[in-house]
Amino acid sequence: MGKLLSTAGLFAVFAARLAAAAGDAEAEGGGLPQLDVSTYPSQIFWLILSFAVLYYLLTRKALPRVAEILEARQDRIAADLDRAARLRQEAEDTLRRYNAMIEEAQARARTLLHTAQERIASEFAERQAALEKELHDRIREAEERIAAAREKALAEIDEVAAELVQAAAQRLASLKITRKDARAAVARVAGE
Amino acid sequence: MADPLAQFEIERYVPILVGNADLSFTNSSLWMVVSAGAVYGLVMLGTRHHAMVPGRLQSVVELTYEFVADLVRENAGKEGMAYFPAVFTLFTFILMGNSLGVIPGIFTFTSHIIVTFTLAMGVFLGVTALGFWLHGWRFLSFFVPPGAPKLMIPVLVPIEILSYCFRPISLSIRLFVNMMAGHTMLKVFAGFIIALGVFGVAPLAVNVALTAFEIGVAFLQAYIFTVLTCIYLHDAIHMH
Numbered sequence: 001m002g003k004l005l006s007t008a009g010l011f012a013v014f015a016a017r018l019a020a021a022a023g024d025a026e027a028e029g030g031g032l033p034q035l036d037v038s039t040y041p042s043q044i045f046w047l048i049l050s051f052a053v054l055y056y057l058l059t060r061k062a063l064p065r066v067a068e069i070l071e072a073r074q075d076r077i078a079a080d081l082d083r084a085a086r087l088r089q090e091a092e093d094t095l096r097r098y099n100a101m102i103e104e105a106q107a108r109a110r111t112l113l114h115t116a117q118e119r120i121a122s123e124f125a126e127r128q129a130a131l132e133k134e135l136h137d138r139i140r141e142a143e144e145r146i147a148a149a150r151e152k153a154l155a156e157i158d159e160v161a162a163e164l165v166q167a168a169a170q171r172l173a174s175l176k177i178t179r180k181d182a183r184a185a186v187a188r189v190a191g192e
Numbered sequence: 193m194a195d196p197l198a199q200f201e202i203e204r205y206v207p208i209l210v211g212n213a214d215l216s217f218t219n220s221s222l223w224m225v226v227s228a229g230a231v232y233g234l235v236m237l238g239t240r241h242h243a244m245v246p247g248r249l250q251s252v253v254e255l256t257y258e259f260v261a262d263l264v265r266e267n268a269g270k271e272g273m274a275y276f277p278a279v280f281t282l283f284t285f286i287l288m289g290n291s292l293g294v295i296p297g298i299f300t301f302t303s304h305i306i307v308t309f310t311l312a313m314g315v316f317l318g319v320t321a322l323g324f325w326l327h328g329w330r331f332l333s334f335f336v337p338p339g340a341p342k343l344m345i346p347v348l349v350p351i352e353i354l355s356y357c358f359r360p361i362s363l364s365i366r367l368f369v370n371m372m373a374g375h376t377m378l379k380v381f382a383g384f385i386i387a388l389g390v391f392g393v394a395p396l397a398v399n400v401a402l403t404a405f406e407i408g409v410a411f412l413q414a415y416i417f418t419v420l421t422c423i424y425l426h427d428a429i430h431m432h
Contacts, residue, residue, distance in 0.1 A: 032197060032200070033197060033200040033201045033202060033304075034200055034303070034304050034305050034306070034368070034372065035305075036202065038214060039202040039214075039218070039220075039304075039306075040306045041213045041214055041215055042202070042204075042208075042214055042215050042216045042217075042218055042220070042221065043202070043218075043220050043221075043301070043304060043306050043307055043310075044306060044307075044310050045213075045215045046215075046217070046218070046220065046221035046224050046225070047224055047301070047307050047310050047311070048310070049224075050221075050224040050225050050227070050228040050285075051224075051228070051281065051285060051311075051314075053228060054228035054231060054232060054281055054284075054285055055277065055278065055281040057232045058231070058232065058235065058277060058280060058281050058284075059277040059281075061236070062232060062235040062236055062239070063235075063257070063276075063277055063280060065235075065236075065239045065242075066235065066239055066253060066254065066257045067257075068242075069239055069242055069243075069246075069250075069254070070254060070257070070258070072242075072244065073244060076244060
């Protein structure tokens with residue numbers, strides 16, 4: 001500011017000299033106002049003064065304020081972009097983690113299903129085998145029982161026949177025959 | 193018909209005499225002070241809320257700021273940004289002076305050669321001093337075109353120096369002539385409006401169009417002055 005003012009002063013002195021030199025030429029009049037040298041010192045002085053003051057005020061107050069506003073906006077935009085990038089990164093990470101989790105869960109589900117299937121299949125086979133064995137046993141048992149019953153029935157039939165023979169002989173012929181003879185007779189007939 | 197050049201007359205509002213020098217507060221001084229105040233006031237008013245999402249005025253301030261910043265960066269390089277406040281002041285001050293001048297009745301201080309010449313001289317001296325300050329005497333090599341044959345150097349260097357010294361003249365005359373010509377033309381056509389009676393509608397229409405044109409010129413000339421300043425700044429910082 002001081003430097004500017006001293007420059008202004010220098011210019012004023014210079015302009016004053018110029019004006020003094022052109023002092024007598026002033027009287028002409030009617031020419032182009034721009035060429036009226038007598039007005040030069042005042043114009044130069046006020047130009048330098050207003051320009052210097054404007055320069056001082058703009059440099060000291062106005063321009064830093066504009067720069068500050070622009071910078072703040074720039075910072076804000078940069079910060080916002082930064083945050084957006086960070087959030088995006090986070091979202092991508094989450095997505096990746098989520099996908100990994102889903103994949104893991106699917107794999108676990110697959111193995112669970114597989115083991116369950118195997119277990120069910122083996123259990124089924126086991127039960128089927130047990131059932132088959134039981135049925136088999138029961139059939140054999142039943143067959144054995146039938147065979148025994150048949151043998152017993154066969155054995156009894158001779159006895160009943162002998163009894164029948166004894167009773168028939170008693171009624172029909174009033175013969176008293178021993179059970180032994182009756183049996184022998186039945187065996188003889190059955191033997192034919 | 194009024195003299196179309198009367199609008200350029202300097203009127204002394206408050207006579208101030210310092211020794212021999214007439215430093216009177218004039219119509220020109222008034223609009224210089226108003227322009228400077230308007231630039232500062234608009235920037236401060238526009239940024240008073242420090243809004244993250246800018247309103248209309250803050251947008252204008254921010255756009256102007258970035259416009260000038262881009263201008264400096266593109267034409268003078270990153271190192272030129274150190275001089276951004278000076279370039280911003282130059283651009284906004286000239287733009288405000290030019291634009292206010294389009295409003296009828298307001299004195300256009302940039303239509304005076306001494307004003308534009310002082311501004312151009314300030315740029316010229318500042319940039320030249322910067323060149324010497326940054327590069328020392330090596331800055332003189334700026335006047336030797338690269339790749340020129342040795343034999344031609346004695347011829348080329350004076351031409352280069354001359355063209356370099358003509359910079360403030362072309363810079364100041366371009367701005368002053370543009371502003372003066374536009375305003376003179378506006379006044380000439382304005383003079384016809386009353387003189388032609390009903391047919392004055394024609395020059396009135398011309399004046400409407402010219403006023404729009406002058407708004408463009410006001411911006412364009414401020415822009416050209418600033419771009420050239422940036423280019424000179426580039427020369428001083430980078431040499432070629």
